[in-house]
Amino acid sequence: MRSLDIAYMWDLVPVIAGYVPLTLFMAVISMIAALVLAAVLAIVRVLRVPILDRVVAVFISFFRGTPLLVQLFLFYYGLPQMLSFLTSINGVTAAIFGLTMHFSAYMAESIRGAILGVDRSQWEAAQSIGMTQGQLLRRIILPQAARVAAPTLMNYFIDMIKGTSLAFTLGVTEMMGAAQKEAAGSFLYLEAFLVVALFYWAIVEVLSVGQRRMEAHLGKAVAR
Amino acid sequence: MSCEIDVSGLVKRFGANTVLDGIDLCLKPGERVAIIGPSGTGKSTLLRCLNYLDRPDQGKIAIGDLTVDAAKAGKAEILALRRRTGFVFQGYALFANMTARQNIMEGLTTVRGWSKEKAQDRADQILTQIGLGDRGDSYPSGLSGGQQQRVGIGRAMALDADLMLFDEPTSALDPEWVGEVLDLIRKIADGRQTMLIVTHEMQFAREIADRVVFMEGGRIVEQGPPGQIFGNAQDNRTRSFLRRVG
Numbered sequence A: 001m002r003s004l005d006i007a008y009m010w011d012l013v014p015v016i017a018g019y020v021p022l023t024l025f026m027a028v029i030s031m032i033a034a035l036v037l038a039a040v041l042a043i044v045r046v047l048r049v050p051i052l053d054r055v056v057a058v059f060i061s062f063f064r065g066t067p068l069l070v071q072l073f074l075f076y077y078g079l080p081q082m083l084s085f086l087t088s089i090n091g092v093t094a095a096i097f098g099l100t101m102h103f104s105a106y107m108a109e110s111i112r113g114a115i116l117g118v119d120r121s122q123w124e125a126a127q128s129i130g131m132t133q134g135q136l137l138r139r140i141i142l143p144q145a146a147r148v149a150a151p152t153l154m155n156y157f158i159d160m161i162k163g164t165s166l167a168f169t170l171g172v173t174e175m176m177g178a179a180q181k182e183a184a185g186s187f188l189y190l191e192a193f194l195v196v197a198l199f200y201w202a203i204v205e206v207l208s209v210g211q212r213r214m215e216a217h218l219g220k221a222v223a224r
Numbered sequence B: 001m002s003c004e005i006d007v008s009g010l011v012k013r014f015g016a017n018t019v020l021d022g023i024d025l026c027l028k029p030g031e032r033v034a035i036i037g038p039s040g041t042g043k044s045t046l047l048r049c050l051n052y053l054d055r056p057d058q059g060k061i062a063i064g065d066l067t068v069d070a071a072k073a074g075k076a077e078i079l080a081l082r083r084r085t086g087f088v089f090q091g092y093a094l095f096a097n098m099t100a101r102q103n104i105m106e107g108l109t110t111v112r113g114w115s116k117e118k119a120q121d122r123a124d125q126i127l128t129q130i131g132l133g134d135r136g137d138s139y140p141s142g143l144s145g146g147q148q149q150r151v152g153i154g155r156a157m158a159l160d161a162d163l164m165l166f167d168e169p170t171s172a173l174d175p176e177w178v179g180e181v182l183d184l185i186r187k188i189a190d191g192r193q194t195m196l197i198v199t200h201e202m203q204f205a206r207e208i209a210d211r212v213v214f215m216e217g218g219r220i221v222e223q224g225p226p227g228q229i230f231g232n233a234q235d236n237r238t239r240s241f242l243r244r245v246g
């Protein structure tokens, strides 16, 4: 048994830290895109929009029913073989695309549940004063659904941050890719992967604190 | 005087169940009509159809110069009809994410496009009328049942509707809150607001209504001034219903 090379790990910290922005960039962009897409998917399902409803159901089923890694490979290595304009797609774009699709499917289901959790009588009351479907969703239903869904969506954001590490399999040098490269040179795999693990852990912990604060705040607002 | 509200041949089916079986009803301006009858008779469905919360299968609803024909009602007509009819729900149905004041303002700002300031002034007037001048900033969860229902009524009042519809506005309330809600409805009735009210409060109906309509099995069985319906009903079904409810 050998001891950990702490000095090496210490040297790695600034190297890995340099890739934190790329990881966060991929996660934040994917999260924003996934939230928008998920809200649209959820609304299509709740309103039972003819035809589209079926399409969305299949979309959600597929992206929940297959591994994220398989989806990323499909987008990055597979699809360009058929759609030639995709051949120049870079790994970061493909990863953002894949993360967005994958997580929007999950998030759509929790947003849909939260929408359906809003008392049906409030829909009717909004209709009764003459609001259009769009107005009542925007003003009455979605704000309440967002509160209910927020903690779950936050969990998906945390999963998404961890999910960005798969971009390394598409040739992207993000935190995980950087750690892999360093380890391949030094052969100190344990140290390199331990450092990167601690980085993910720290980021997620910071977010968890934010999440708890948010939940306490939402709880207060609802109990008013 | 001609009808301000003219409902003719209204039919509503849920599957094979015909819940409204050809309703004709004419309300003159300022007329206050109470609907009574056994439960499951279609009273709520009638009110809901007048607000298009349930879509009638046949018939016409005319309010002033607006006529909505069930066979060809489009989105715009339905919205126009809803803006002319205020609906008060049995279970209040307040917007939980909004304060009392915002509940009342919502129809004015979002639907009628009023400025926020103007809507706020109007909402404050209404809050005073409903006796909640000091509770405008409270959320529904912080109000008693009676206060919530008064906000529900205030929200409908803000529409300045040609017709107000009350569907058993006190049935969901604890007995201690019934009085204050009835007082408010009485005040609105005194202002000669055209209204249709479904109620189990027979004494109240007798007191405020110009006319009482007895419904059973999706039809209007008998109607007339309260004195006649409660004192000298012609139809056996009316008499037996009134005996049962005491």
Ligand SMILES: Nc1ncnc2c1ncn2[C@@H]1O[C@H](COP(=O)(O)OP(=O)(O)O)[C@@H](O)[C@H]1O
Residues within 6 Å of the ligand: B014, B019, B038, B039, B040, B041, B042, B043, B044, B045, B046
């Ligand atoms: N959404 C619905 N779907 C199916 N049946 C309904 C629905 N709403 C009401 N009904 C039926 O219509 C009938 C009349 O109901 P309702 O108008 O609520 O009666 P009332 O208000 O007089 O008690 C009842 O038999 C009820 O079961």
Ligand SMILES: [Mg+2]
Residues within 6 Å of the ligand: B043, B044, B045, B168
């Ligand atoms: Mg009813």
